Amino acid sequence: MSTTSAAPQTGSIEPLRELFYAHYRFQYLSAAFQFGLFELLGREPGLNRAQIADRLGIENQPARILLLGCTSAGLLRKEEDRYFNTPVSEPLAGKIDDVPAAFVPWEQHVNYRPMAWFYESLKENTNVGMQREIAGTSDTLYGRLAGDPKLEVTFHNMMGSVSRLVAEELVQQLDLSAYTHLLDIGGGTAVNATYLARRWPNLQVTIVDLPSVAEAANAKIASLGLGDRVRAIGLDAFNDEFPKGCDAVLFGHFLEIWSIERNKDLIAKASRAVEPGAGIFVVTPGADDDETGPDLAAALSAYFQTVASGEGMVYTCAEYEQWFAETGFEPTGRLYVGGLGDVVISGVKR
Numbered sequence: 220m221s222t223t224s225a226a227p228q229t230g231s232i233e234p235l236r237e238l239f240y241a242h243y244r245f246q247y248l249s250a251a252f253q254f255g256l257f258e259l260l261g262r263e264p265g266l267n268r269a270q271i272a273d274r275l276g277i278e279n280q281p282a283r284i285l286l287l288g289c290t291s292a293g294l295l296r297k298e299e300d301r302y303f304n305t306p307v308s309e310p311l312a313g314k315i316d317d318v319p320a321a322f323v324p325w326e327q328h329v330n331y332r333p334m335a336w337f338y339e340s341l342k343e344n345t346n347v348g349m350q351r352e353i354a355g356t357s358d359t360l361y362g363r364l365a366g367d368p369k370l371e372v373t374f375h376n377m378m379g380s381v382s383r384l385v386a387e388e389l390v391q392q393l394d395l396s397a398y399t400h401l402l403d404i405g406g407g408t409a410v411n412a413t414y415l416a417r418r419w420p421n422l423q424v425t426i427v428d429l430p431s432v433a434e435a436a437n438a439k440i441a442s443l444g445l446g447d448r449v450r451a452i453g454l455d456a457f458n459d460e461f462p463k464g465c466d467a468v469l470f471g472h473f474l475e476i477w478s479i480e481r482n483k484d485l486i487a488k489a490s491r492a493v494e495p496g497a498g499i500f501v502v503t504p505g506a507d508d509d510e511t512g513p514d515l516a517a518a519l520s521a522y523f524q525t526v527a528s529g530e531g532m533v534y535t536c537a538e539y540e541q542w543f544a545e546t547g548f549e550p551t552g553r554l555y556v557g558g559l560g561d562v563v564i565s566g567v568k569r
């Protein structure tokens with residue numbers, strides 16, 4: 220055994236306690252959010268417990284428990300017998316479809332129960348959590364969401380809120396002036412596509428996504444008056460070839476869902492669909508090249524393994540560049556975007 224490395228400090232169980240209590244804290248947050256407590260205190264700061272219990276329609280003791288936990292977790296501040304939101308909870312008092320509020324129903328209704336199957340999902344190397352907790356027969360969360368309109372809306376609210384934040388910065392930084400037609404693979408409800416189309420008035424965008432999502436995307440595109448330049452096609456990226464005729468390809472928050480083998484196949488399929496000189500852009504959360512973090516990469520990797528697909532993780536930029544090189548693209552650089560820790564890895568078809 221090495222004697223040179225520093226011995227860990229013993230005696231304090233606080234760091235572990237933080238981890239043991241994390242799931243209770245999330246349930247306090249989620250329950251308060253579902254009751255509309257943060258919104259209530261945003262409108263009427265300084266209510267006391269009896270007033271809060273009355274407004275939330277719950278009895279005194281449950282209200283006492285809820286307020287105890289929210290105060291202890293730093294979500295509420297108590298002054299004498301009056302309660303106030305804190306800087307932590309204030310962002311949850313307003314727009315419920317934006318970051319960070321859109322994450323609460325997402326974590327509660329989609330991920331919380333499945334994530335209790337993390338150990339089994341690692342052991343069996345598949346998404347046991349999704350299989351046990353989310354109804355349906357599809358192998359992936361996306362297929363199962365198509366059969367549950369409420370969960371599908373919860374997913375797209377969360378994803379849309381993330382995409383809007385990323386897209387706002389992406390349009391400032393990503394130079395698409397050299398391209399005329401972007402193929403947006405797994406483009407979801409057209410957030411990236413519509414931002415990019417507005418930024419580049421000569422750009423056409425073709426989204427491909429699962430049929431139910433493509434339908435929702437086309438409705439949104441029409442409502443934004445962009446139907447002449449942006450369209451969505453329903454297809455399965457694994458079973459169908461990509462449409463030809465585009466001179467740039469975007470994989471936005473898509474490749475981290477899948478295995479290394481499938482990603483190489485998808486990038487090779489994109490390579491077959493375009494001519495030399497075409498651009499490729501992968502937008503993804505980034506993992507440190509030495510695989511020690513960040514937290515977002517760790518959390519999302521657990522989610523892909525246990526819930527979404529049972530096969531993906533947050534890969535390093537170096538891996539994407541390697542796959543580009545193997546499938547006919549020359550890597551041309553990395554661009555860091557968004558407060559959410561996203562990176563764009565770019566390349567050009569040889």
Ligand SMILES: C[S@@+](CC[C@H](N)C(=O)[O-])C[C@H]1O[C@@H](n2cnc3c(N)ncnc32)[C@H](O)[C@@H]1O
Nearest residue numbers: 361382405406407428429432455456457471472
């Ligand atoms: C994480 S979302 C990303 C959405 C969008 N690109 C963005 O950045 O906001 C992944 C998308 O991949 C789509 N998807 C999943 N499996 C697919 C498949 N087999 N073929 C095409 N799209 C698929 C999902 O419906 C979803 O819209």
